Amino acid sequence: MGAAMFDNLTALPPDAIIAMMQQAKLDTRAHKIDLGVGVYKDGSGAVPIMRAVKTAEDIILGEEMSKSYVGTTGRVEFRRLMLDMILGDQFDAPRIASSQAAGGSGALRLGAELIKSAAPDATVWVSDPTWANHIPLIGSAGLLMDKYPYYNRDTLGVEFDAMLEHLDRHAKPGDVVLLHGCCHNPTGADFSEDQWDRLVPFLVERKLTPFVDLAYFGLGRGLGEDAYGLRLVFERAPEALVAASCSKNFGLYKERVGLIAVLCRDEATARIAQTQFGAIQRKLISMPPDHGAQVVERILGSGELKRIWLDELTEMRGRMRNLRVLLSEALDVQGGAHIARAVADQNGMFSTLPVSPAQAEALRNDHAIYITNSGRINIAGANASNIPNLASALLDVLS
Numbered sequence: 001m002g003a004a005m006f007d008n009l010t011a012l013p014p015d016a017i018i019a020m021m022q023q024a025k026l027d028t029r030a031h032k033i034d035l036g037v038g039v040y041k042d043g044s045g046a047v048p049i050m051r052a053v054k055t056a057e058d059i060i061l062g063e064e065m066s067k068s069y070v071g072t073t074g075r076v077e078f079r080r081l082m083l084d085m086i087l088g089d090q091f092d093a094p095r096i097a098s099s100q101a102a103g104g105s106g107a108l109r110l111g112a113e114l115i116k117s118a119a120p121d122a123t124v125w126v127s128d129p130t131w132a133n134h135i136p137l138i139g140s141a142g143l144l145m146d147k148y149p150y151y152n153r154d155t156l157g158v159e160f161d162a163m164l165e166h167l168d169r170h171a172k173p174g175d176v177v178l179l180h181g182c183c184h185n186p187t188g189a190d191f192s193e194d195q196w197d198r199l200v201p202f203l204v205e206r207k208l209t210p211f212v213d214l215a216y217f218g219l220g221r222g223l224g225e226d227a228y229g230l231r232l233v234f235e236r237a238p239e240a241l242v243a244a245s246c247s248k249n250f251g252l253y254k255e256r257v258g259l260i261a262v263l264c265r266d267e268a269t270a271r272i273a274q275t276q277f278g279a280i281q282r283k284l285i286s287m288p289p290d291h292g293a294q295v296v297e298r299i300l301g302s303g304e305l306k307r308i309w310l311d312e313l314t315e316m317r318g319r320m321r322n323l324r325v326l327l328s329e330a331l332d333v334q335g336g337a338h339i340a341r342a343v344a345d346q347n348g349m350f351s352t353l354p355v356s357p358a359q360a361e362a363l364r365n366d367h368a369i370y371i372t373n374s375g376r377i378n379i380a381g382a383n384a385s386n387i388p389n390l391a392s393a394l395l396d397v398l399s
């Protein structure tokens with residue numbers, strides 16, 4: 001008898017961040033700080049369910065009469081409310097096709113598949129560095145991918161001119177440029193409004209299609225500020241995509257809820273793209289999961305629940321901003337002015353610090369501070385009382 005089919009499989013290494021999360025969990029040192037996995041934590045280290053979400057779930061539990069399929073592109077009202085929220089009231093709805101998706105990841109994949117159907121030879125350009133999962137999620141749709149310079153590990157800021165120069169020289173008309181709408185993962189370094197003002201006309205002129213990944217809307221500087229780049233893209237570019245996640249800003253991680261939307265040159269094309277989204281979802285997972293989308297629809301569709309959610313979101317954003325200020329002050333006092341400035345300027349959960357893999361390992365082993373080998377920290381993993389310890393440990397390994 002020949003070998004069994006699955007004998008051909010090779011074992012894959014565990015995901016580095018998940019492995020580190022396990023290691024942190026097993027660490028018995030009371031002063032440990034887990035700055036690894038990208039979920040929002042409150043001051044007690046819990047990943048809370050938002051009050052608005054619980055209330056919406058209670059209502060749904062009482063009212064829901066059927067678990068029948070929702071259709072391949074999901075709820076019409078969820079999509080409308082999400083587009084209203086992220087794009088404001090200035091967008092050209094008839095030129096937009098959209099679909100409910102299995103999280104921001106599902107949205108990115110639907111977008112990548114749509115690009116593959118429309119322009120199979122397009123290259124998708126991603127920032128260096130970018131969220132590690134962008135590459136398999138988009139690349140496995142069969143698209144070519146390449147990197148543009150983004151984060152300068154010396155200045156700890158965006159290398160904007162180098163980015164434009166690189167795209168100018170190497171990207172071809174019809175290529176796609178993936179941009180983080182706000183709270184860049186893994187660096188926290190975002191474009192300024194001035195930079196968005198220069199970037200969008202550049203992309204339009206070079207016939208490069210912007211694809212905005214909006215995974216942290218509301219967790220950076222504020223709703224309007226976090227949507228600045230996306231709204232400019234949808235106002236000025238003839239064609240564009242956005243993949244929005246509700247994992248972080250609604251705390252709905254495991255429910256898998258997100259939205260993909262594409263802006264087309266005209267209404268007829270948008271109607272065609274809408275049929276494509278349905279067919280693509282059908283071949284991948286048939287129908288999107290619905291519970292999370294139902295919750296989001298309830299919240300955004302109710303004045304009272306939306307107000308509660310916005311208050312909670314403001315509190316989450318404020319907590320992370322406050323931690324950034326505290327860490328920045330502690331680093332500054334202890335002689336780390338350069339990093340201090342970057343931590344305060346950056347947005348959202350993440351910063352990428354100038355820490356080598358060996359220094360990250362020393363932080364884990366000697367200080368019980370869990371940060372990835374790339375130097376990325378999730379600031380929400382800290383709290384006001386352990387920030388001084390975090391600052392001194394960082395400066396210790398860097399010295």
Ligand SMILES: Cc1ncc(COP(=O)(O)O)c(C=O)c1O
Nearest residue numbers: 038103104105131185215245247
């Ligand atoms: C930049 C970025 N995009 C998209 C996602 C997708 O998130 P999800 O699929 O959990 O909604 C994440 C999650 O970490 C992310 O960091």
